[in-house]
Amino acid sequence: MTATQTSAEAPIPVGEVSRLIGGWIDRLGAVWVEGQITQLSRRPGFGVVFLTLRDPARDVSLRVTCFRGVFDRVADVIGEGARVVVLGKPEWYAPRGELSLRASEIRAVGVGELLLRLERLRVALAGEGLFAAERKRPLPFLPGNIGLVTGRASAAERDVLENARLRWPAVRFTVRNVAVQGVQAVSQVIEAVRELDADPGVEVIIVARGGGSVEDLLPFSDERLVRAVADCRTPVVSAIGHEPDTPLLDLVADLRASTPTDAAKRTVPDVGEELSRIGELRRRARWSVEALLGREERGLAGVCSRPVLAEPRRMVDERAAELTSLVERSRRTLGHRLEAASADLAHTRARVVALSPAATLRRGYAVLRRADGGVVRAADEVAPGEPLRARVADGEFGVRVLDAGEGHEDGVGRSEGVPGGTSGGIG
Structure with a gap:
């Protein structure tokens, strides 16, 4: 319809x-x-x-x-x-x-399409690990020689040099002036970076450029430059444009500075700040040493105040007195024991003397022995005329039995002395 x-x-x-x-x-x-x-x-x-x-x-x-x-x-x-x-x-x-x-x-x-291409390149390079944090190298604390890649007589060059020398007057620069925009920019920047990287005296490289449009900063997002910086053995600082600008060089560099001035400040330490820091460290070190010495002195004084160190002879004197007392006690104890032993010996000797046959002989008793050396103990053990030897206290002599077998009141048979008997000491 x-x-x-x-x-x-x-x-x-x-x-x-x-x-x-x-x-x-x-x-x-x-x-x-x-x-x-x-x-x-x-x-x-x-x-x-x-x-x-x-x-x-x-x-x-x-x-x-x-x-x-x-x-x-x-x-x-x-x-x-x-x-x-x-x-x-x-x-x-x-x-x-x-x-x-x-x-x-x-x-x-327009610019959006350009940014899209850069984003795709960023994703591809990131996938290769070129922007990984573990690839970043630390900057030297006080570089003696800094390589600078920047435009000739540019504001970026002036900012880096002036701010670095204000912070550390002794710092030296090896400057390579290159084109920072246009068709020759990429090749010249790559050549300068490689030349400085090959110089053993250069300790860090700064690539600096002032602000500009997205199109002006395109050389610093070029894939060839990004790969050249990734291959550098020397740490690289990127100082391209202003804070909002983020070319791909910022991502691959070891340090991204927001501006050229910031690059100088982050690469070279401030001599005044370092001297102040050194002074503070020296004060802290002195305080620490003084505190340690004070603590050790107090500990030493405490140890020295102890009796063993304050009067070292006192302990020796006390031990000497104890030793003297022990020696005296030992002597007394030994004397008492010797006296007791002497008394016991005298008593034992007296008992031995009392029980000795020689004592009995000194009371006038004699011991009769037969010729075979047997002792006569009963009268019926001898025969009349049997010669015997009589042992008295101070010698002995020979006797002969007159009769035997008959007992006397003293229980001894009669005998007579044998002339020519020999007397002698108790045998």
Whole structure:
């Protein structure tokens, strides 16, 4: 049905009109559309992103939808206000009668497209590990010679040299002036960096340039320069542009400085600050030594105040007195024991003497022995006329038995002395 087939008496419903419009739009193919993003909605958890494209010249807007994956590919370089071109297919939403574009590709325009290319290069180089933190090398504390790559007679060169020499007047620079923008910039900067890296006297390299537009700073995001700096054995400091500028050289360098002035401050220590720090360290060291000495002196005084060190002879005298007392006690004890032993010996000797046969003989007794040496103990043991030997206290002599077998009151037979008997000591 066409418009000529309708009339006030034979109208068609709104839903039918919407359906017909949708059919006509579905027959349209995908088109490239350029515009400015004025509204952007990225709801967490939603798989679809909503945005509005506006034509500022004609003040016309068009809603656009796309899957999140399509938008995420350029999300880092575009936002509200960015100019983009969109490849999209027109769609008609019949219930509300709204026209929109279903985007399958979004590209940034102008600077946005340039930033997109740089972002893709950044992701690729990061995937190779060129920006990894473990690759960063520490800067020397006090470099004697600093290599500087910068533009000739530039503000960046002046800032680095003046600020570094104000902080440490003895610092030396090896300067390489190069083009910092244009077609020759990349090759000249690479050559200067490699030359300074090969110089054994250069301890750190600063690559410095003042601010500029994104296009002006493009040489410092060149892949060849990034790889050349990554291959350097000497630590590299990047001081490109101002704080918001972040070329890829900043990511691969061992240290990123926000400005050339900041590079000088972070590369060269301040002599005044270092002297102040040394003075403070010396004061702290002196205080520590004095505290240690004071503590040790107090400990030594405490030890020396003990009796064993204050009067060392006192302990010797006390031990000497104890030794003298022990010697005297030993002598007394030994004397008492000797006296007791002497008394016991005298008593025992007296008893031995009292019980000795010699004592009995001194009282007048005699011991008679036969010729065979046997002792006569009874009268019937001898025969008349038998010669005997009589033992008295002071000698002995021979006797002969006159009679035997008869006992006398004293129990001894009679005998007579034998002339010529020999007397002698007790045998």
